[in-house]
Amino acid sequence: MNTLNTFLFVVFPYVAGIVFVVGVTYRYRRTAFTVSSLSSQFLEGDKLFWGSVPFHIGLLAVFFGHLLAFLLPQATLAWNSVPVRLIILEVSAFVFGLSLLFGLLSLLWRRLTNPRVRVVTSRMDIAIELLLLAQVVLGCWVALGFRWGSSWFAADLTPYLWSLLALSPETDAVFALPLVIRLHIAGAFLILFMVPFTRLAHFVVAPLHYLFRPYQVVIWNWDRKAVRNPKEPWSKARPKNN
């Protein structure tokens, strides 16, 4: 048991982290064509609304909730010191979790029942969807059965995660956690591990730079002021569109 725990919470996090960084970088740089959200809205759009929107919104909220407790544990504990605020935080987080669960289930249902969407479904799509589903079910279970998650996450798990980052894992708190929570944590590392091999890679290329660029894009293959000047090399920068 201890060996398994050590593997899951000491070795595997590093493996997952390295695979994630190396895999995503490699995929983005060498096989950029495969990086796509692979939207199937063009084939089926109505059911997608009831799956994709609650799924993504729930996922974003839950992800940033975890991130908040990871980055600002003291602030989270301070917020939770007033019971009403704790209840507000936990209930809203749980609602987002349910939204995520509902979205995931309707996406899975759509993927399995719509013949057109079936055509653009790979086995890996189903696998990652089931993995996410297991993770969300475990997450909701943890939230319901081991209260209050936001507090003990900030108190126990945040130090563990930081110790992982500091390359000196402190695992006592994790090893002592109930099985359900440990499964949820291991599932998180497994999802991280899987990102480069699945369509999940599209979250790495979320188009936030759209907010900061001018609308129109013109690409010149050479410097047009310098191209007619015999004294200047006219292509100083590497070609951009290849």
Added chain:
Amino acid sequence: MDVRSQISMVFHLDKCIGCHTCSVACKNIWTDRKGAEYMWWNNVETKPGTGYPGKWEDQEIYKGGWKKDGDKIYLKGAGRPKSLTNIFHNPHLPKIDDYYEPFTYKYLDLIESPAGDDQPTARPISMITGEPMDIKMGPNWDDDLSGSPDYARNDPNLTKLSPAEQEAMFQLERMAFFYLPRICNHCLNPACVAACPSQAIYKRGEDGVVLINQNVCRAWRMCVTACPYKKTYYNWNTGKSEKCILCYPRIESGHAPACMHSCVGRIRYLGVLLYDADQIESVASSDEESLVDQQMNMILDPFDPEVIAAAKANGVADSTIDAAQYSPTYKFVKTWGLALPLHPEFRTLPMLFYVPPLLPVMASVRDVSNEAQQEKLNPIAKQWPDNWLYDTSTEEIFGTIDQARFPLEYMANLFSAGDTSKVKERIMKLMAVRIYRRHKTVGDISEEKSNEALSTAGLTPELADAIYYLTSLPKFDDRFVIPAAHREQAIEMMEFTGDVKGNTGFGFKDKSAERGS
């Protein structure tokens, strides 16, 4: 003044016979692939008709193009706030059924069916699911169906016409239609580029071709919504958007694009226009009445020494300036003022121009008495109790334009944001050339009448001869004036020549295999 060059197109609609050769040439080269079966980067529509995808011109449905709000313009269905908030589900995305579900037939059943009492049939099967399907729509589904209740009468351009005018258009005896071939307009203010969150779509600076980088596209699908002409398509198999590339590999090697090269009616012209890029924003956000004029104004005179100097300072090659001076599109659009952009009110500043069709507009049906005519017929001849005359005569020089079978408003809704005077002006010129040529070749029109027609339309016999030549007799090199791509420089788009010198040679994407690998 920021002078840039743009490859532009002119389609002469009077010459289009609706044969779809252009569409097939394009399909065979570019879109004969899984996921692209439904795409027609080039398609030919019957007008009046709903087109492809259905009712694409109705931006209340598809939310394409720009809309003016105050002094500024905004993307109607995309843009920074909408593209990002609708990214998980784009409410305005057309679906495959708005185009059509691609299909083939189980031809092998014809051969492999066991012997039986009935003829074997080849059932249609979907090219998406592979399952048998009922075909509800296909490419050119409304071909030649003018007057049909489902298609022609649902043409979005009719909505501004009165019910009486619409009825008049679709009386059986007066029915008319024409063809509208469409490709990507390679706009100066492209909505697809502006809507792409990934910055995958760009306009090539050197020739203005709008392209989608397949390595950067992430299937956020906003370009499909944003293009008001619905000329970006989503490949459901690869998860990437695709569009007409104006056959840039052909253009770079001096060939005409496949659709243009194969055009049977020789309706297509391609050439360079020089324009002032500084004006793009102000022109695109000008008032609707002045949109067309403003767009014409931003196209610069390639013979003007100032323009030439500014173009050279901007790195436009001498060969490109030369091509601009011989450009057939410059003649049609600017010198002669014969061509108009399609739906300028979408404010994308399209660079594909159309010479409006003369025939369905000009020929009219007049009420006349045919009794005298019928008395002359042999009694056994089948007699039709018709009291109308299909009239293409030019008694009153331009009399028939206003009583045309197509109301001018219809053409104006297509080509000039509803301004009938602009369409009328162009049709008068086309008609004047026709009268002039009739005088020259048949001689039953007097010289005075011919000259009167020319001067009313603002033409001279020399101009009319030039228009006649480029319309009816042009050689290949007159129709397509393609500037040199300067491949010695263009190769640098792909790689540094120095890097691969002594290696594989130029133009290979991958390095040669190395020893031991």
